Amino acid sequence: MKHGPLVFLAAFFVLSTSWFGFVLKPQADLGNAVQETNVVSTALYPQPRPGQAHQGAEVYRANGCFYCHSQQVGQTGVTCDVVLTAPGTNLTAAAEAIAKANPALATANLTELMKKLPANILTNVDRSTADNAMKLLKAPDMKAEVHIVPIGPDIARGWGRRHNVAEDYVYDWPVMLGSQRVGPDLANIGARKPDANWQLTHLYSPQGLVKGSTMPSYRFLFETRKIGRVPSPYALQLTGDLAPAAGYEIVPKPEARELVAYLLSLNSDAPLYEAPFTTPAPAPAQTNSIAAK
Amino acid sequence: MNQEPTHSHQQTEANTGQPAVPMWLIGLMMVLLLLGAIYFDNNGGWFDSNVYAPYHNSAELDRYQLPSLGNEQVVLGKRLFEANCALCHNTDGTGKTGQAPPLAGSEWVNAQGSYRIIHIPQFGLTGPIDVKGQTYVIGAGMAPMGAQYTPDELAAVLTYVRQAWGNKAPAVTPEQVSKVRSELSSHPQQYTVDELKKLPEQAP
Numbered sequence: 001m002k003h004g005p006l007v008f009l010a011a012f013f014v015l016s017t018s019w020f021g022f023v024l025k026p027q028a029d030l031g032n033a034v035q036e037t038n039v040v041s042t043a044l045y046p047q048p049r050p051g052q053a054h055q056g057a058e059v060y061r062a063n064g065c066f067y068c069h070s071q072q073v074g075q076t077g078v079t080c081d082v083v084l085t086a087p088g089t090n091l092t093a094a095a096e097a098i099a100k101a102n103p104a105l106a107t108a109n110l111t112e113l114m115k116k117l118p119a120n121i122l123t124n125v126d127r128s129t130a131d132n133a134m135k136l137l138k139a140p141d142m143k144a145e146v147h148i149v150p151i152g153p154d155i156a157r158g159w160g161r162r163h164n165v166a167e168d169y170v171y172d173w174p175v176m177l178g179s180q181r182v183g184p185d186l187a188n189i190g191a192r193k194p195d196a197n198w199q200l201t202h203l204y205s206p207q208g209l210v211k212g213s214t215m216p217s218y219r220f221l222f223e224t225r226k227i228g229r230v231p232s233p234y235a236l237q238l239t240g241d242l243a244p245a246a247g248y249e250i251v252p253k254p255e256a257r258e259l260v261a262y263l264l265s266l267n268s269d270a271p272l273y274e275a276p277f278t279t280p281a282p283a284p285a286q287t288n289s290i291a292a293k
Numbered sequence: 294m295n296q297e298p299t300h301s302h303q304q305t306e307a308n309t310g311q312p313a314v315p316m317w318l319i320g321l322m323m324v325l326l327l328l329g330a331i332y333f334d335n336n337g338g339w340f341d342s343n344v345y346a347p348y349h350n351s352a353e354l355d356r357y358q359l360p361s362l363g364n365e366q367v368v369l370g371k372r373l374f375e376a377n378c379a380l381c382h383n384t385d386g387t388g389k390t391g392q393a394p395p396l397a398g399s400e401w402v403n404a405q406g407s408y409r410i411i412h413i414p415q416f417g418l419t420g421p422i423d424v425k426g427q428t429y430v431i432g433a434g435m436a437p438m439g440a441q442y443t444p445d446e447l448a449a450v451l452t453y454v455r456q457a458w459g460n461k462a463p464a465v466t467p468e469q470v471s472k473v474r475s476e477l478s479s480h481p482q483q484y485t486v487d488e489l490k491k492l493p494e495q496a497p
Contacts, residue, residue: 026342029340037372044375075346075347078348080357127356148359166342273343273358274345
């Protein structure tokens with residue numbers, strides 16, 4: 001080879017540059033991430049998973065749940081809402097201020113609007129518009145807030161209230177982000193479906209709870225056994241075709257309970273510096289148990 | 294006859310000399326480089342690990358932060374308390390029977406003046422001490438746990454202790470901590486209750 005050392009040096013330079021950029025720098029930035037204090041609730045976030053949930057992560061991994069479920073909520077933008085929380089003592093001055101902050105509301109029935117608090121004065125605006133409106137909302141004892149509202153398709157589906165960032169995965173190993181979404185995203189499943197019985201029944205018979213679900217049934221995580229002297233407290237309450245024969249009960253194996261503990265621990269609902277939001281928590285999901293149908 | 298014939302088409306192939314790069318190409322590359330640099334400056338976040346899309350840079354991220362609740366001191370104090378004090382005093386300030394006195398509802402913690410209570414984490418305390426009608430012996434005594442903190446941190450811990458779990462005492466300022474430290478840089482032994490009682494409640 002004519003320029004062997006030169007070719008070697010060039011290749012070495014290229015590879016070491018990419019190593020610095022793709023391995024060393026991210027490790028220096030994110031490798032030392034620790035718990036953060038949530039400024040709103042003063043709780044520490046994230047929390048290490050309790051033992052059962054920690055074992056459940058291995059069940060999740062062993063069953064390849066991440067082949068169909070991602071654990072990363074995306075966000076395409078952020079907007080602000082200006083929300084009135086208290087109209088104050090002088091309602092005439094308050095109505096004037098609101099009309100000034102949002103001229104489109106000038107013709108609306110502001111007395112009605114001020115009765116139903118909190119009331120949105122401006123929706124889906126950028127930060128500077130919101131700040132300008134806040135400057136105009138000045139009346140005696142009047143109170144208004146700027147709400148930070150993350151937006152995006154994932155958030156519109158109700159999969160989370162903000163995008164996921166590296167901080168959310170501090171205690172995960174391996175991080176099972178997933179790359180396909182055959183099923184819904186699970187980054188916040190613990191907040192969306194906090195009912196352990198729903199989760200267990202859903203693992204046993206996904207189609208029983210979600211019509212048209214393509215998820216396979218995980219019945220091998222359950223055992224059908226004769227009811228002993230005392231029925232198991234963990235036995236599933238099933239009716240119809242799914243119900244076991246008389247005198248038998250369907251009991252989740254330890255793996256199923258661990259997996260559900262892991263699923264319930266998936267909850268990235270805390271505001272962080274890198275992912276701020278003030279959107280309220282959605283209403284708790286319905287129990288939706290098979291027995292109720 | 295075995296001489297190589299001269300191939301006329303060889304003359305039209307690229308030669309190995311140094312062809313001049315056209316000036317317009319250099320200009321175009323400079324313009325593209327400049328535009329790329331401007332785009333990166335606006336959208337790249339300068340490799341800040343806190344900036345994720347859709348935020349473009351840390352200045353923009355700062356503008357979308359939640360409004361400050363004015364509770365930074367309490368947040369810091371709670372964090373330090375739970376990391377260093379809660380092992381004996383419990384996260385809910387109830388202490389340990391016979392060993393670590395409770396902080397919730399304690400008359401020592403709820404004193405209006407903060408002068409005495411600054412001395413306890415700063416220099417340590419050895420029992421027995423009477424709190425809420427019970428005597429606590431504190432084994433080997435309390436180590437000077439607060440001496441490692443900056444005045445801001447010690448003030449934050451004490452403020453948290455004085456305002457959490459139903460306690461309602463005035464906040465402790467970093468200046469009050471600095472004053473105690475400047476008066477007495479070290480104390481040979483842990484304070485005893487009698488020594489503490491000799492101190493005035495308010496800073497002299």
